[in-house]
Amino acid sequence: xxxxxxxxxxxxxxxxxxxxxxxxxxxxxxxxxxxxxxxxxxxxxxxxxxxxxxxxxxxxxxxxxxxxxxxxxxxxxxxxxxxxxxxxxxxxxxxxxxxxxxxxxxxxxxxxxxxxxxxxxxxxxxxxxxxxxxxxxxxxxxxxxxxxxxxxxxxxxxxxxxxxxxxxxxxxxxxxxxxxxxxxxxxxxxxxxxxxxxxxxxxxxxxxxxxxxxxxxxxxxxxxxxxxxxxxxxxxxxxxxxxxxxxxxxxxxxxxxxxxxxxxxxxxxxxxxxxxxxx
Ligand code: AMP
Numbered sequence: 522x523x524x525x526x527x528x529x530x531x532x533x534x535x536x537x538x539x540x541x542x543x544x545x546x547x548x549x550x551x552x553x554x555x556x557x558x559x560x561x562x563x564x565x566x567x568x569x570x571x572x573x574x575x576x577x578x579x580x581x582x583x584x585x586x587x588x589x590x591x592x593x594x595x596x597x598x599x600x601x602x603x604x605x606x607x608x609x610x611x612x613x614x615x616x617x618x619x620x621x622x623x624x625x626x627x628x629x630x631x632x633x634x635x636x637x638x639x640x641x642x643x644x645x646x647x648x649x650x651x652x653x654x655x656x657x658x659x660x661x662x663x664x665x666x667x668x669x670x671x672x673x674x675x676x677x678x679x680x681x682x683x684x685x686x687x688x689x690x691x692x693x694x695x696x697x698x699x700x701x702x703x704x705x706x707x708x709x710x711x712x713x714x715x716x717x718x719x720x721x722x723x724x725x726x727x728x729x730x731x732x733x734x735x736x737x738x739x740x741x742x743x744x745x746x747x748x749x750x751x752x753x754x755x756x757x758x759x760x761x762x763x764x765x766x767x768x769x770x771x772x773x774x775x776x777x778x779x780x781x782x783x784x785x786x787x788x789x790x791x792x793x794x795x796x797x798x799x800x
Contacts, residue, residue, distance in 0.1 A: 522601040524608045528656050531570070531609045535658055538568035538606060544659030544686075546650060549573035549610075550590035550704040551599050554694040558663045561691055563604040570657045571600050572609040574616060578624070579645030590704055609657065616652065624648045627674045633765045634780065635670045635791065638755060646671055647678050654679075654686055662686050667693040667701050669778055669793040670765050693792070695721065701792045713785040716751040720783050720792050723748040723757060727779040728796040731759065731771060738769055755782035755789065762795070774800045 525531040535542070543566030545558045551573075562569045573596050580586035593610060600608050624644050630636070631643035654662060662679075664672045676688050694702050699721030700714075709717055723745040730741045738759060745757055758767040762778040771777060780793040 522597070522605050522608055524597060524610065526610060526612065527615050528611065531607065531611075531656055534607045535570070538570075540568070541566045541660040542658070543569045543689075544654070544657050544662045545569065545571045546653050546662070546664075547571060547573055547596075548575045548589065548704065549596045550592050550707075551596045552702050552704060552706075554665055554667060554702040556599065556603065557694050558665060558691050559600060559603045559605060561689070562661070562663045565689075566661060568606040569604065570607040570609060570659060571605045572611075572653055572657070573597075573600075574609075574611055574649070574653075576616070576645060576649040577613060578617070578648055579642050581639055581641065584639070585705075585708075590707060609653075616649070625651050625678060627678065630670070630674050630677060630765060633670075634756060634758065634760070634767070635782065638782065643671070643674050647674055650675050651678065651682070651684075654684060659686055661689050663689045663691055665691050665693060666795075667703070667792070669762070669780065673763060673765065699725065701790075703790065705788055705790065708788040709785055712751075713788065717785045717790060719748055719750040719752045720781050720790055721794075724779045724781055724792055724794040727757070727759060728794050731777070731779075731798055732796050734799050736771065738771060749783060752783040752785055752790075755784060757781045759796075771798050773798055 523534050525534055543562035545562050547555050575589050577586055597608055625647035627643045627647045636643045698718040700718050726745045726748050735741050758780055760778050775798045777796050778793050782791045
């Protein structure tokens with residue numbers, strides 16, 4: 522595995538890679554969710570570039586940028602074991618040299634739900650993803666469904682800016698009790714970790730109830746909120762998977778997404794599940 526720290530290095534490495542080239546962008550502190558993306562990319566592509574970069578632009582001033590878990594050496598060892606061809610781990614000076622001004626405006630989708638709670642977050646995500654795609658020039662880029670709104674924004678950016686890359690959406694990897702695996706789960710105390718499974722329970726309840734034909738979305742959401750137990754709800758909604766506008770009624774035969782964000786203590790967790798209402 523080649524480790525690149527600069528844009529010049531990764532461009533030089535990219536020039537020598539056999540196509541198709543897969544790309545997996547991450548913020549590191551790798552876990553089984555990331556592992557599934559990298560393994561899939563390695564299975565489908567002749568060469569795989571993975572990036573590890575904690576992107577300051579996507580963190581709000583009150584968020585956990587400084588404390589976000591960093592484990593570069595362990596990440597590099599895991600990526601090498603999985604068969605990654607190139608690891609790109611740029612420093613901040615390399616990604617955002619002084620004088621940088623241009624950013625990507627992700628439009629309305631960027632200010633709904635997660636974007637409303639985390640102002641500027643998706644601008645930061647879209648900007649770093651565009652930069653990384655330009656630096657690594659992959660044929661395919663792998664993203665997790667765990668961050669469904671991020672996936673929708675990246676897909677839209679790729680379409681709107683005519684980027685020559687195919688986006689591959691990968692299933693959410695979960696713990697045995699349903700908790701979606703996340704780098705932030707390591708912040709949880711034992712009690713919070715136990716409570717955290719309530720989010721996937723609530724989402725599963727919404728999926729099962731709406732797939733079972735329930736039509737009173739308000740009542741479904743109230744009952745789902747009860748499943749959250751000790752977790753503090755930020756939002757729990759059912760949305761159109763492309764628009765992320767919360768729905769107060771659902772029509773028959775629709776492909777929808779149940780989405781949620783909660784606090785377990787001070788740790789914020791997000792998750793989502795797909796559902797299909799009956800014909
Ligand atoms: P992050 O390091 O959190 O920025 O995540 C990097 C990529 O891994 C993103 O495309 C995430 O959606 C994806 N990812 C994170 N957690 C999971 C998970 N539990 N299952 C599948 N993909 C995930």
